[in-house]
Amino acid sequence: MKQALHQFRISLVVALFFVFFLVALVHLFITQILHHDFYADLGRRQYHxxxxxxxxxxxxxxxxxxxxxxxxxxxxxxxxxxxxxxxxxxxxxxxxxxxxxxxxxxxxxxxxxxxxxxxxxxxxxxxxxxxxxxxxxxxxxxxxxxxxxxxxxxxxxxxxxxxxxxxxxxxxxxxxxxxxxxxxxxxxxxxxxxxxxxxxxxxxxxxxxxxLTIDQNIQEIVYHELKKWVNLWKAQEGMILVTNPQDGAIIASAMYPDSNPNKPSSIEQQHLKNRCFTESYELGSVIKVFSALAALEDGVVTPEETIDCRNTKETTINGIRVTTWKAGGLLTFTDVIRQSNNIGTSLIALRLGKKLYHYLTKYGFAQKTDLQFPGEAVGGITPLKQWSKATPLSLSFGYEIRASTLQLATALGMIANNGILVAPRLLSTSPIVKKEVASAEAVAQLRTIITINKETSPYHKAQVPGYVVQGKTGTAHLLSNGQYDPARNIYTFAGIIEQGSYQRVITIIIKEPYKETQTNLYAASVAAPLFNKIAQQIVVIEKIPPHQQK
Known part of the structure; x- marks a missing residue:
């Protein structure tokens, strides 16, 4: 009896051991075979x-x-x-x-x-x-x-x-x-x-x-001069472009105020926009350069033709009131442009009529420049269907037309380049894209008109001794609540400095300087002297000696 009981206990232990072994074997099978991927992934996630x-x-x-x-x-x-x-x-x-x-x-x-x-x-x-x-x-x-x-x-x-x-x-x-x-x-x-x-x-x-086409040395000089100038005039902002008109290269692009990208916490989003490319304005009399070119191209005027500017600062043309900064009597068309007479400019614009719109768009205004920069401003010109009696007059001296600094620089580059419009470039590998938009003969006449000298140019402060400088100022009122505000102005100088085959276009915009006691500020004082400061330093950096007079 005892032997049988002992035998039973041994068999039970063996059976239990076998069952436990079988259970362990099944568990290992499930773990290692059926759930291998799960546990392997779990292990990897614990140690990898x-x-x-x-x-x-x-x-x-x-x-x-x-x-x-x-x-x-x-x-x-x-x-x-x-x-x-x-x-x-x-x-x-x-x-x-x-x-x-x-x-x-x-x-x-x-x-x-x-x-x-x-x-x-x-x-x-x-x-x-x-x-x-x-x-x-x-x-x-x-x-x-x-x-x-x-x-x-x-x-x-x-x-x-x-x-x-x-x-x-x-x-x-x-x-x-x-x-x-x-x-x-x-x-x-x-x-x-x-x-x-x-x-x-x-x-x-x-x-x-x-x-890039940028020159870092020129960039830093332009930026620091602009910063000093904006602070000197207590202006809201300023912007400058320096370009090579022959190949469209953008050599410098400066704005102030700005933000330091190396200090992310201090960056203001509006300062990350290149306002030379993304903002457009009515720029005033600097547009006379292009309305004059249109008139010369169309043959409605010659540089020597005498225009009766009525010897007054205010008159009515075609039923529209026109004012100018300084009274002028009988002036040649050359002097109308040099003295920036709105009355004489308006009289010639009437001869062009709606053709002025087509010339301005041909010169690149109200068109993208093909720079392909995000947010590039197209600008605009009053559509032909919306023209009033005032439109051709306003267009001729820079109203009813909005342009960016880039568009203005590109259009002036066309004049430097004898009527060949060259698309602006930021990448040195970008192709040079050219298009003839104006006759070389008309451009040559215009270049003579806008060449700066002390005797005939109100903005002679832009002149750089030993170099040829061509350019034009612009002073325009800004809009406040839908009305032009004489207290808010934008000042422009767009100029070409050249010596032999060397050319650079420098375009300057100073927005809303603090006038203090000065009630009649013009771009000749606000923008033209800055062109002089920058141009003199650029020709030194680029090792362009002045012309030596015999």
């Missing part, structure tokens, strides 16, 4: 983190191959919330030194990866290195640095991930960004640390550099 790292972004260079941007190595701080060993100490550290980012720690405790701060300052980097917390980890990244901050409105800026947000950074994002590399960040169970695997999961490639 996948990170995508952007490559070195392509840089911008000026026309002399001087760098305009660079990629600076920086470090970003991150944690792995669902794998933390010292959560309370880490939380205390983040709350103390990175309080603005502590929300990420609190809300992301179940996530495998969370940045605490991107692009640490040198002081923050040192602080993290000196801490003994094993849950704080550093990732090496690239941070965009702008070596020519005054070009932020043109080059643009990138976000924290180094992706283009505005300007050329945005337009050429794909070219500049390259292809990112994917790494596996692996945790070693023995030493509780992180390291990158030697073999990346997916190899990327660096971005491509872009060369």
């Amino acid at each position: 983190i996948q990170i995508t790292q952007q490559p070195a972004r392509g840089n911008f260079f000026d026309r002399n191959h001087a760098p305009l941007t660079l990629n600076q190595e920086s470090y970003s701080l991150f944690i792995t919330p669902n794998q933390m060993e010292q959560p309370e100490q880490t939380k205390h550290f983040i709350l103390k030194y990175f309080p603005e980012q502590s929300e990420r720690f609190i809300t992301g405790q179940n996530t495998p990866f969370a940045f605490i701060k991107r692009h640490l300052t040198p002081e923050e980097h040192t602080l993290v290195l000196n801490t003994k917390l094993v849950d704080l980890h550093l990732l090496k990244e690239h941070k965009r640095v702008y070596l020519a901050p005054s070009l932020a409105h043109t080059i643009g800026i990138t976000d924290v991930d180094n992706k283009g947000l505005t300007g050329l950074e945005m337009i050429y994002e794909n070219k500049l960004a390259g292809i990112p590399t994917t790494y596996i960040l692996q945790k070693d169970a023995r030493i509780e640390s992180f390291y990158f695997e030697k073999t990346a999961a997916q190899e990327g490639c660096e971005g491509t550099d872009i060369s």
Whole structure:
């Protein structure tokens, strides 16, 4: 009996062992075979983190191959919330030194990866290195640095991930960004640390550099002179373009006020727009250059023809009241333009009629320039169907027509280029696109008219001794509540400086200077002297000696 009971107990133990073994075997089968992918993935997520790292972004260079941007190595701080060993100490550290980012720690405790701060300052980097917390980890990244901050409105800026947000950074994002590399960040169970695997999961490639037509040296001079000038006149803003009329190259583009792209917290969005390209205005008498060219081309006037300007500052033409800054009697058409007489200009415009519209559009006004810059202003001219008796008169001296600084510079470049309109370019690799829009004979006549000299030019302060300067001023009222406001004005000087085959177009706009006690300000005082200051420095930089008189 006892032997049978003993035998039964042994059999029961063996049976139970077999059952337990079978259960374990089934569990292992389910775990290792049926649920292999699930548990393998769980293990990987516990000890591996996948990170995508952007490559070195392509840089911008000026026309002399001087760098305009660079990629600076920086470090970003991150944690792995669902794998933390010292959560309370880490939380205390983040709350103390990175309080603005502590929300990420609190809300992301179940996530495998969370940045605490991107692009640490040198002081923050040192602080993290000196801490003994094993849950704080550093990732090496690239941070965009702008070596020519005054070009932020043109080059643009990138976000924290180094992706283009505005300007050329945005337009050429794909070219500049390259292809990112994917790494596996692996945790070693023995030493509780992180390291990158030697073999990346997916190899990327660096971005491509872009060369611009900008000259950094000229850019900086133009910007600093503009800044001083705007502050001197206590103006609302100012803008300057320097271009090469022969190939359309934009050599400098300056605006003030502006924002420093290297200080993201201080950037104002309106300062990231290149207002030379994106804003258009009624510019006043500088448009007389082009209404005069239209009249010469159409043959309705000659430079020597005498125009009766009625020896008054105010008159009625075609039932429309016309005023001018200074009374003039019998003036040649040349002197009508040089003395900027609105009455004489209006009388000639009547001879052109609606043809003036077609000439102005042919010269590039109310048309895009093909620069292909985001937000480029088209400007505008009163449509023919909406013309009134006043329209041809207003157009002739710069009202009922809106133009950007870029359009004005391009149109004046056409005059410098003997009637050949050249599309503006920012990239040195862009093709040079030319189109004949005016006769060389008419342009030659106009160039003689607008050549500046002390004897005949009210804006002779723009003259640069030893060089030929051609140009025109413009003073225009701005609109306030739908009415032209004499207290709010915009002042323009657009000029060409040349010596032999060398030519540069410099276009200046100063908006709303503070007049104080001066009630009759004109562009001859506000804008023309700045042309002189800038032009003199540009010819020195570009090593263009003055003409030596015999």
